[in-house]
Amino acid sequence: MNLPDTNLPNHFELLATDGAARTGRLTTPHGVVRTPAFMPVGTAGAMKGMHWREVREAGADIVLGNTYHLMLRPGAERIAALGGLQRFTGWNGPMLTDSGGFQVMSLADLRKVSEHAVTFRSHIDGAKVELSPERSIEVQRFLGSDIAMQMDECVRLPAERDDIDRAMRLSLRWAERSKRAFESAPDGYMLFGIVQGGDIPQLRHASAQGLVEIGFHGYAIGGLAVGEPQEVMLAMIDETAPMLPKERPRYLMGVGTPDDILEAVKRGIDMFDCVMPTRNGRHGVAFTRFGQVNLRNARHADDPRPLDEESSWPSTRNCARAYLHHLVKAGETLGAMLLSEINVAYYQSLMQGIRDAIAHGTFDEFYQRTREDWARGDI
Numbered sequence: 001m002n003l004p005d006t007n008l009p010n011h012f013e014l015l016a017t018d019g020a021a022r023t024g025r026l027t028t029p030h031g032v033v034r035t036p037a038f039m040p041v042g043t044a045g046a047m048k049g050m051h052w053r054e055v056r057e058a059g060a061d062i063v064l065g066n067t068y069h070l071m072l073r074p075g076a077e078r079i080a081a082l083g084g085l086q087r088f089t090g091w092n093g094p095m096l097t098d099s100g101g102f103q104v105m106s107l108a109d110l111r112k113v114s115e116h117a118v119t120f121r122s123h124i125d126g127a128k129v130e131l132s133p134e135r136s137i138e139v140q141r142f143l144g145s146d147i148a149m150q151m152d153e154c155v156r157l158p159a160e161r162d163d164i165d166r167a168m169r170l171s172l173r174w175a176e177r178s179k180r181a182f183e184s185a186p187d188g189y190m191l192f193g194i195v196q197g198g199d200i201p202q203l204r205h206a207s208a209q210g211l212v213e214i215g216f217h218g219y220a221i222g223g224l225a226v227g228e229p230q231e232v233m234l235a236m237i238d239e240t241a242p243m244l245p246k247e248r249p250r251y252l253m254g255v256g257t258p259d260d261i262l263e264a265v266k267r268g269i270d271m272f273d274c275v276m277p278t279r280n281g282r283h284g285v286a287f288t289r290f291g292q293v294n295l296r297n298a299r300h301a302d303d304p305r306p307l308d309e310e311s312s313w314p315s316t317r318n319c320a321r322a323y324l325h326h327l328v329k330a331g332e333t334l335g336a337m338l339l340s341e342i343n344v345a346y347y348q349s350l351m352q353g354i355r356d357a358i359a360h361g362t363f364d365e366f367y368q369r370t371r372e373d374w375a376r377g378d379i
């Protein structure tokens with residue numbers, strides 16, 4: 001069932017479809033986002049190990065920031081007084097912010113969930129903090145993010161059905177409150193709902209239907225990429241995506257590996273975010289056309305070849321594996337920097353290949369060839 005929801009302006013334009021895969025453009029107050037899009041994660045107002053110039057040159061249209069981290073430090077009101085997140089950071093492009101509840105459950109101490117809010121102690125200074133749907137929306141408005149997320153409760157899997165059901169229904173009530181709190185936002189700014197329901201199809205359906213009845217600019221699929229097997233994640237996408245309005249953007253939170261992304265695009269997902277490109281880069285692992293390459297491995301010590309001499313990204317095309325291996329083993333900061341940019345550039349080149357393939361009706365061929373290249377591995 002695909003309920004149309006018409007009560008909010010739609011800033012998403014579908015350009016082409018190929019099977020369930022879609023390519024489009026999402027217009028935000030700070031610029032246009034080409035979809036399917038991968039959002040590099042700049043959690044606390046910085047892309048770890050990269051200049052914003054490189055993030056833009058790598059092809060990213062939009063980056064993610066976190067309410068939880070930024071409200072604790074430097075503070076949402078302070079960022080607002082300094083002109084908002086885009087000016088504060090110098091990124092000056094589209095930004096999406098997560099709503100904070102998920103990060104509280106991942107990072108904070110002494111956290112408690114009630115109907116009203118989550119309360120916790122800051123992991124920075126131990127201060128007692130209350131984060132309600134209303135405060136989360138207020139923080140995201142202070143940050144000036146182009147796309148805000150509703151406040152929700154994500155249950156880690158595996159979990160009891162009763163707990164998944166409880167959290168899903170609480171998240172629906174918080175969705176209503178988030179939307180009411182968001183209504184004063186200027187035109188063009190967006191609020192996305194987040195589908196919960198764990199690994200239980202009926203609860204996923206109830207969550208999706210409830211959110212569409214409330215009505216949002218876009219819809220995220222949450223509660224995944226928290227350690228469940230890929231087949232569980234993909235099964236929940238199969239259950240959920242068809243229930244979301246096809247004319248609005250769909251965002252799969254926290255995902256993922258290049259393989260996860262390819263499978264999710266095939267199932268109709270438009271937006272992604274994941275710390276993997278920068279986090280794995282800092283740990284010496286490169287993402288390439290031929291799969292992942294661990295530069296810590298001694299086999300690279302004398303290898304003069306670059307990671308991919310056909311890459312459009314200069315560091316991927318020019319840096320010798322032997323040099324990258326040396327930097328990683330020596331713990332040189334430049335190693336983390338080069339591999340972070342190499343990985344973000346690879347993810348963006350994958351997204352560009354996906355967008356082009358869908359636009360030309362050749363997504364299936366792209367899907368097969370990309371997976372064959374990964375399977376070939378790095379030689």
Ligand SMILES: CC1(C)O[C@@H]2[C@@H](CO[C@@]3(CNc4nc5cc6c(=O)[nH]c(N)nc6cc5[nH]4)OC(C)(C)O[C@@H]23)O1
Binds near residue numbers: 149
């Ligand atoms: C994949 C990878 C490398 O990403 C790492 C680590 C563990 O998974 C990640 C990524 N997964 C992830 N799932 C999410 C679900 C929700 C959600 O249901 N609601 C809201 N508001 N935000 C969410 C953000 C999410 N991020 O989540 C933390 C714990 C932030 O670290 C990330 O493994």
